[in-house]
Amino acid sequence: MKKEMIAKSVKLTNIQLREHNTLLRKNLKRIVSCSTDNEKAQERMDEIEKLIFDAPSLKVMFDAVITQGRRIFEINFITVVLENELKEFYPENYHHGEKNVYLGSENIFFDDLGGMDSNFSNGEPTLRGNLKKGSDKFFPNGISRRVRSEAIVPVHANGRIIAILNFGSQDNTRFMEGYGFRFLMRLARLVALKIEMFRVLGPEFRGENTDG
Template sequence: MNASNPQDQVQELRRQLKSLLDAATANERKLDRFDALERRLIAVSSMEELVNLLLVDCRDDFGLDAAELWLLDLDEELRRALPALPMVKPPRLLDGHGPLKDLFGATRSTRLIGPGADEGLLALAFAPESGIKSAALLPLIRQGLLIGSLHFGSRDPERYDSSSGTKFLDRLAAIAAIAIESMLNRERLRRAGMTDGLTGVHNRRYFDHRSLIEFSQAVRHRYPLACLFLDIDHFKAINDRHGHPTGDEVLRQVGGLIQRSLRTGDLAARYGGEEFVVLLPRTDEAGAREVAERIRQMVQDAPFVTPEGGTVSATLSVGLAMLPVEATSFGDLLAAADRAVYEAKRRGRNCTVVDESPAA
């Protein structure tokens, strides 16, 4: 600027003032967007709403090219809960702390990756095909523990500059972490009311409620409904010979094998003691027999690990029944499957029997 020319000085001052006003306006808009997002985070009522908000709405509202959410899931509680939820984009579930350590090291603070920064972090945080050139990596911390991370990415290499401040992002990360912890606690309470604490499958109370819904749907829409009763053979002998902690481990692991054998929409529950029950909507007899035999074979082949590190073996007797076309009560289907499992035990156990009595 030419100091001897007052008009040039005025023009330069006006230019600087306009630049400051534009920056202030942009910051005010950014603050408004962050404030609105924080209010929505605080008000979410479900885990799927929270995830969709962080990964879809945030991306759209802030003009991002990518958003990723990583959540630590050491006990696989999220892995069990999230697959059935209606999410446009699911989070990445981590079974260990390694990926988070790779991103944040020991600092556990927001990282801005811009031009000249470590591009290896971009490759870790986003899929290579996303074309992300700059990013903000937000650690999610609750009660001093790193529970996950939230990543915002842009194809514009200038979008995030490592020299910029992170005040807004730090606040967003803190509120997102609180919302996630709140939803996790709510999900734990919800599942506690309908889940068997030992095996992780649904409990008898939930089964009694859900089975009536499945029954009415099958009758109304005239689609097949199969019911399996699965009973662990000689379970008392396992408890007597190896102790109740080993028996509990067998129950827990059998429950896991059953769960992994089913489709979304199928229902498995611990019915009582060493007995499980499975409902297979829209499944004919051949398909139900295939499922029953797959579960029975998996249990037969599995080495069940004991608390002491040893192994024991176990087998299942399986009773299968199909809902009759003229059925008027779900209890008839349940009774038929119960008859079939007793027949399987009478035939020597470790087999699948289909109920063929007139009632079925």
């Protein structure tokens, strides 16, 4: 009887040990996966940061964010809403009648952003997933119908919103609460710094001679 109890105890210990080892392997795999994902996210952030730093004008910067950002972040839609006062930093013929004459111009909008703070908690990005459609306000012209998750990122300068970066995906779970939050905040701060730099340089830096 005693031998049987010892045998059962040893068998149980071996089973528990195997289960413990299996759990350890799963946790290690998860850690490696998270580390790889973080490394990829950092590489993507480094690439978009370089595009922003190297941009010779406000127009070129946002064209890069829109056109190259879709590739870098592997998402479907990017739009930008800019405070009306930033129009002076764009070529005069940026929107010529009904025709958008510059690459990415159909995704750039100018508006009065006063009062937009109510759309954000503590001025932080809003991330939403599992949507039937995105926000019409930030994804106009029918784009919202194809958005299933979104990240709406306010850009602040001097205590107010001067731009809003909008990232939309057809994947329901691409943007969820907390996902990529730190990188979005970092991107917003970088864009804000660059906008302030162009403000100091003056509206002559419109980028008329670039194709985006």
